[in-house]
Amino acid sequence: xxxxxxxxxxxxxxxxxxxxxxxxxxxxxxxxxxxxxxxxxxxxxxxxxxxxxxxxxxxxxxxxxxxxxxxxxxxxxxxxxxxxxxxxxxxxxxxxxxxxxxxxxxxxxxxxxxxxxxxxxxxxxxxxxxxxxxxxxxxxxxxxxxxxxxxxxxxxxxxxxxxxxxxxxxxxxxxxxxxxxxxxxxxxxxxxxxxxxxxxxxxxxxxxxxxxxxxxxxxxxxxxxxxxxxxxxxxxxxxxxxxxxxxxxxxxxxxxxxxxxxxxxxxxxxxxxxxxxxxxxxxxxxxxxxxxxxxxxxxxxxxxxxxxxxxxxx
Amino acid sequence: xxxxxxxxxxxxxxxxxxxxxxxxxxxxxxxxxxxxxxxxxxxxxxxxxxxxxxxxxxxxxxxxxxxxxxxxxxxxxxxxxxxxxxxxxxxxxxxxxxxxxxxxxxxxxxxxxxxxxxxxxxxxxxxxxxxxxxxxxxxxxxxxxxxxxxxxxxxxxxxxxxxxxxxxxxxxxxxxxxxxxxxxxxxxxxxxxxxxxxxxxxxxxxxxxxxxx
Numbered sequence: 350x351x352x353x354x355x356x357x358x359x360x361x362x363x364x365x366x367x368x369x370x371x372x373x374x375x376x377x378x379x380x381x382x383x384x385x386x387x388x389x390x391x392x393x394x395x396x397x398x399x400x401x402x403x404x405x406x407x408x409x410x411x412x413x414x415x416x417x418x419x420x421x422x423x424x425x426x427x428x429x430x431x432x433x434x435x436x437x438x439x440x441x442x443x444x445x446x447x448x449x450x451x452x453x454x455x456x457x458x459x460x461x462x463x464x465x466x467x468x469x470x471x472x473x474x475x476x477x478x479x480x481x482x483x484x485x486x487x488x489x490x491x492x493x494x495x496x497x498x499x500x501x502x503x504x505x506x507x508x509x510x511x512x513x514x515x516x517x518x519x520x521x522x523x524x525x526x527x528x529x530x531x532x533x534x535x536x537x538x539x540x541x542x543x544x545x546x547x548x549x550x551x552x553x554x555x556x557x558x559x560x561x562x563x564x565x566x567x568x569x570x571x572x573x574x575x576x577x578x579x580x581x582x583x584x585x586x587x588x589x590x591x592x593x594x595x596x597x598x599x600x601x602x603x604x605x606x607x608x609x610x611x612x613x614x615x616x617x618x619x620x621x622x623x624x625x626x627x628x629x630x631x632x633x634x635x636x637x638x639x640x641x642x643x644x645x646x647x648x649x650x651x652x653x654x655x656x657x658x659x660x661x662x663x
Numbered sequence: 664x665x666x667x668x669x670x671x672x673x674x675x676x677x678x679x680x681x682x683x684x685x686x687x688x689x690x691x692x693x694x695x696x697x698x699x700x701x702x703x704x705x706x707x708x709x710x711x712x713x714x715x716x717x718x719x720x721x722x723x724x725x726x727x728x729x730x731x732x733x734x735x736x737x738x739x740x741x742x743x744x745x746x747x748x749x750x751x752x753x754x755x756x757x758x759x760x761x762x763x764x765x766x767x768x769x770x771x772x773x774x775x776x777x778x779x780x781x782x783x784x785x786x787x788x789x790x791x792x793x794x795x796x797x798x799x800x801x802x803x804x805x806x807x808x809x810x811x812x813x814x815x816x817x818x819x820x821x822x823x824x825x826x827x828x829x830x831x832x833x834x835x836x837x838x839x840x841x842x843x844x845x846x847x848x849x850x851x852x853x854x855x856x857x858x859x860x861x862x863x864x865x866x867x868x869x870x871x872x873x874x875x876x
Contacts, residue, residue, distance in 0.1 A: 454821065462858035479862045505854040609833030611826065620844065620852065621823035634820030662812065
């Protein structure tokens with residue numbers, strides 16, 4: 350076959366003709382290569398954003414103090430590079446002898462959504478989606494029926510015949526979201542706050558499905574915020590700008606509350622419907638409310654044991 | 664975690680053996696305990712920062728509707744008129760008056776002007792239900808005589824907006840006065856437009872557009 354061409358004027362055919370088997374092999378190899386390249390494409394793009402340090406970063410709770418500091422400094426540099434803003438990543442620890450609890454007076458809440466707005470600003474939420482950890486429901490008077498609740502009302506408040514019920518993370522003592530996480534990227538701290546290590550989370554959203562209060566949010570995109578609006582006082586476990594594809598949630602503003610300050614939503618509340626404090630302190634306001642008011646928790650029957658109490662005046 | 668604990672236990676027991684039984688053991692255990700970075704909250708002994716009530720908006724006199732040569736509105740002190748005029752216990756609405764206080768909305772139960780204003784000194788101060796005079800700056804006491812439950816809630820930090828610290832050992836707190844939210848003549852909290860809601864998949868705008876359903 351080596352010199353047996355019938356058409357010498359066509360040198361290309363002078364070569365050893367390709368058999369069916371060879372042709373299929375070549376096709377298979379080409380397709381395989383193309384598929385492999387396509388499959389690897391995200392990795393190429395990904396590695397542009399993800400440094401080796403970030404990829405190799407350990408779980409928050411396994412980081413030694415020096416490693417933590419290195420991580421925080423790296424995140425600060427990244428923020429400077431990506432947003433052009435000088436931020437401080439802090440890592441306040443739970444205060445011994447403190448268990449946080451929150452209470453909300455439904456008789457006083459007027460549904461102004463100032464709390465949701467304050468959360469939006471404080472926690473560096475995406476501006477386009479107007480995201481917030483607080484969802485305020487306009488509810489029919491006479492019961493707690495979320496089927497009849499409306500979280501997207503847009504008319505003057507308060508409306509007659511309605512009451513308003515802000516819902517955020519209930520910081521459950523028995524948090525289903527923590528049990529649902531397959532990789533322990535979310536856990537409960539000593540002071541009762543459930544936190545997420547945004548660098549460990551893989552974004553599977555099991556926790557979002559597990560939460561009966563719809564308190565967790567998924568970052569479909571990294572939050573987009575104008576540089577001058579970024580809150581530079583950031584906590585590693587709380588309000589630092591989250592990466593794309595991870596879960597986030599209310600942390601009772603732990604970067605503020607572990608410094609003794611009030612959460613942002615409480616400071617924004619014009620009516621004083623919100624009460625926050627250390628439930629272990631017998632002289633605290635929150636303790637007085639729980640001891641003296643008719644409080645209830647949302648979906649008590651689920652056994653999640655929320656640290657967020659609702660109450661109303663007689 | 665377990666391994667660390669195990670190792671720590673091992674180290675401590677080894678140290679105990681070396682140091683010689685109980686006394687040494689106790690000393691070592693207490694030495695191994697980490698010192699908390701922040702002292703536990705102890706309201707009994709720690710110094711507490713103050714809780715301050717913000718100054719309420721106090722009446723600065725009654726505007727006459729005319730301006731002085733500098734363009735500032737001229738207002739009169741209450742007693743300018745009221746020291747020379749007889750007060751009427753029946754005046755209930757500003758519409759009952761021929762001049763001044765026009766347009767003042769009065770919607771506070773069955774109260775009349777002199778239920779709260781003290782006619783004795785030309786309306787320069789307030790009057791408690793038992794007839795005692797009360798300065799305008801003490802108006803919370805006046806409110807409290809009828810609104811006891813609300814005042815009780817306020818005293819326990821469960822009514823009225825505030826800013827500052829939950830932990831008074833770390834910093835102070837500022838609280839609103841009744842008058843920051845409630846107009847004394849028409850105390851019901853007014854209706855107003857809320858802040859814009861979320862633009863997520865629950866909002867009507869989003870669900871009509873690029874919905875996955």
